[in-house]
Amino acid sequence: xxxxxxxxxxxxxxxxxxxxxxxxxxxxxxxxxxxxxxxxxxxxxxxxxxxxxxxxxxxxxxxxxxxxxxxxxxxxxxxxxxxxxxxxxxxxxxxxxxxxxxxxxxxxxxxxx
Amino acid sequence: xxxxxxxxxxxxxxxxxxxxxxxxxxxxxxxxxxxxxxxxxxxxxxxxxxxxxxxxxxxxxxxxxxxxxxxxxxxxxxxxxxxxxxxxxxxxxxxxxxxxxxxxxxxxxxxxxxxxxxxxxxxxxxxxxxxxxxxxxxxxxxxxxxxxxxxxxxxxxxxxxxxxxxxxxxxxxxxxxxxxxxxxxxxxxxxxxxxxxxxxxxxxxxxxxxxxxxxxxxxxxxxxxxxxxxxxxxxxxxxxxxxxxxxxxxxxxxxxxxxxxxxxxxxxxxxxxxxxxxxxxxxxxxxxxxxxxxxxxxxxxxxxxxxxxxxxxxxxxxxxx
Numbered sequence: 001x002x003x004x005x006x007x008x009x010x011x012x013x014x015x016x017x018x019x020x021x022x023x024x025x026x027x028x029x030x031x032x033x034x035x036x037x038x039x040x041x042x043x044x045x046x047x048x049x050x051x052x053x054x055x056x057x058x059x060x061x062x063x064x065x066x067x068x069x070x071x072x073x074x075x076x077x078x079x080x081x082x083x084x085x086x087x088x089x090x091x092x093x094x095x096x097x098x099x100x101x102x103x104x105x106x107x108x109x110x111x112x113x
Numbered sequence: 114x115x116x117x118x119x120x121x122x123x124x125x126x127x128x129x130x131x132x133x134x135x136x137x138x139x140x141x142x143x144x145x146x147x148x149x150x151x152x153x154x155x156x157x158x159x160x161x162x163x164x165x166x167x168x169x170x171x172x173x174x175x176x177x178x179x180x181x182x183x184x185x186x187x188x189x190x191x192x193x194x195x196x197x198x199x200x201x202x203x204x205x206x207x208x209x210x211x212x213x214x215x216x217x218x219x220x221x222x223x224x225x226x227x228x229x230x231x232x233x234x235x236x237x238x239x240x241x242x243x244x245x246x247x248x249x250x251x252x253x254x255x256x257x258x259x260x261x262x263x264x265x266x267x268x269x270x271x272x273x274x275x276x277x278x279x280x281x282x283x284x285x286x287x288x289x290x291x292x293x294x295x296x297x298x299x300x301x302x303x304x305x306x307x308x309x310x311x312x313x314x315x316x317x318x319x320x321x322x323x324x325x326x327x328x329x330x331x332x333x334x335x336x337x338x339x340x341x342x343x344x345x346x347x348x349x350x351x352x353x354x355x356x357x358x359x360x361x362x363x364x365x366x367x368x369x370x371x372x373x374x375x376x377x378x379x380x381x382x383x384x385x386x387x388x389x390x391x392x393x394x395x396x397x398x399x400x401x402x403x404x405x406x407x408x409x410x411x412x413x414x415x416x417x418x419x420x421x422x423x424x425x426x427x428x429x430x431x432x433x434x
Contacts, residue, residue: 003217003417006345006352013226013345017135017233024136052142055149055183083139 023082023104029056031100031107032063032077040075041065045089049081049105070094076110116216117204121197124223128193132233133185141235145188148174161318164395167311169269170237188235195240196223196232199407202246207411209253210371218414225353226344227399228406238403241271245404249378252281255293257300264304269311273386277404278304280381284374320393329397334387341399343406353413360415378408 032042032053042063044050053060070076076094082104094110137145143163148171150156156175160168173191181187203222207215222228231238248263260278267274278301285294329337342350357379365372386401 002352002356003221003413006221006349006356006413007224009345009349009352010221010224010226010229010343013349014224014229017226017230018131022136023138025138025142026136051146052139055137055142055145081139 021103024102025052025105026056028079028100028102028105028107029053029060031102032060032079033057035075035077035100035107035109036060036063037075039073040077041070041073043070043076043078043089043091045078045080045084045086049079049084052081053079074112078108078110080106080108082106117201117219120216120219120223121200124200125193125197128196128232132189132193135233137185137188137235141188144171144174144236145183147171148178148188149183161315162322164319164322164324165272165393166315166319167237167269167272167308169266170240170271173237173240174235185235189233192232192234192236192239195243196228199228199239199243199246202243202250203407203410205250206246206253206407207414209250210375210411211368212411212414213418214414217417218410221353221413222406222410225406225410226349227342227403228344230344231400231403237270238400241267241274242403242406244270245274245277246407249277249281249407252278252297252300255296257296260297261300261303264301265307268304268308272308272312273382273389273401274404275301275305275308276382276385276389277378279385280377281374283381284377287377288370288373323393323395329390334397337397337399338383338402342402343409344399353409356416357409357412358416360412360418363418364412364415375408375412379405379412 036042040063042060043065044053047066050061050064065073065076070091071093075097076091078089078091080089091110093113095113097109097111099109100107147156147159147163150159156171157168160166160171170191174188177187177190181190200219200223203219204215207218212218228239228242231242244263244267248260248267251257251260251263264275264278267277282294282297282301285297289297339350340347343353345352361372361376364375382402382405387397389395390397390401
């Protein structure tokens with residue numbers, strides 16, 4: 001009886017591993033790639049999280065900009081890690097246009113004001 | 114043996130079908146970043162940046178990437194293979210210890226959420242667990258060279274796995290003949306010594322990479338262990354502990370050496386994990402207790418038998434010493 005209960009509880013928890021919300025770095029990489037049109041650059045919060053997205057798509061590295069070089073672009077896509085200390089980044093002279101709807105990491109498109 | 118093959122086949126099919134479905138999370142990606150480093154030396158210098166990490170799991174994952182390309186599937190495949198090897202090892206252990214229901218131990222081990230989680234995760238915990246189980250098997254079989262090799266490989270996969278050989282040597286010190294203790298001590302000691310170069314190389318980077326976690330109170334530590342030991346919450350931990358206790362009392366009546374051996378392998382790692390965390394100022398995590406799952410499952414399997422049959426039988430055979 002106890003053993004059966006334990007197995008049932010274990011099976012329930014095993015199944016929950018597949019149903020509970022998880023981080024989806026691949027989806028974030030795909031969303032960034034889709035938004036990386038000419039005139040758009042990619043930024044990452046924190047900056048060193050870029051390596052994690054490169055696991056899925058190495059070409060993302062070609063579109064990366066930083067706080068200085070972003071002024072040359074009309075649009076910026078910001079990917080924010082769920083582990084970032086700050087959840088928002090101030091991009092002067094840019095306004096938030098839309099979010100990809102992804103939870104973790106989040107991907108937000110900014111357009112020049 | 115037929116039941117084992119059938120169980121492992123079903124388990125392998127389920128796990129392989131489900132393998133690509135959970136999306137990769139941060140720690141798996143950090144592992145993959147290391148395993149896909151362009152050169153061996155860059156991999157070796159990357160590994161210690163993850164606190165407590167050792168290189169063998171990264172190297173095996175790298176091999177998997179070389180063989181079938183970089184993907185969620187290939188990142189997690191070494192863990193699946195390890196989990197299957199661990200389940201087979203559980204059967205071998207249960208048979209060696211003359212448990213009456215070896216398959217119960219195997220099924221419980223496969224389904225325990227804590228084991229299941231690491232069986233489909235692209236990190237080396239399942240591999241370290243499998244090596245730890247086979248090291249225990251070689252220890253019981255008194256094949257000390259294989260014991261030393263398996264313990265060394267486990268150490269180079271996850272250093273906390275060494276708390277199981279430490280428990281086994283301690284158990285022999287209390288219960289075993291001196292000659293066997295000397296041999297086991299030499300085998301476990303040589304494993305520890307062989308890990309020393311990596312420890313000296315990685316120690317500084319480990320300490321630098323430890324997240325600032327602060328001190329955890331004994332009550333919080335006990336609460337975390339009670340909630341997460343087997344990955345099934347307080348109820349799951351409670352159920353498995355009750356079964357294990359019943360198994361231990363039953364086992365003690367039938368085969369005291371077996372009972373004390375399993376109890377030592379289950380209990381000794383707890384203070385050692387806490388001491389290790391305190392020394393490195395590392396945060397307490399349930400995965401650090403992963404290596405106590407095999408003795409816990411074996412005791413729980415004895416508990417099923419005790420539950421169903423209260424008569425004490427003479428021991429099916431003493432634990433070979």
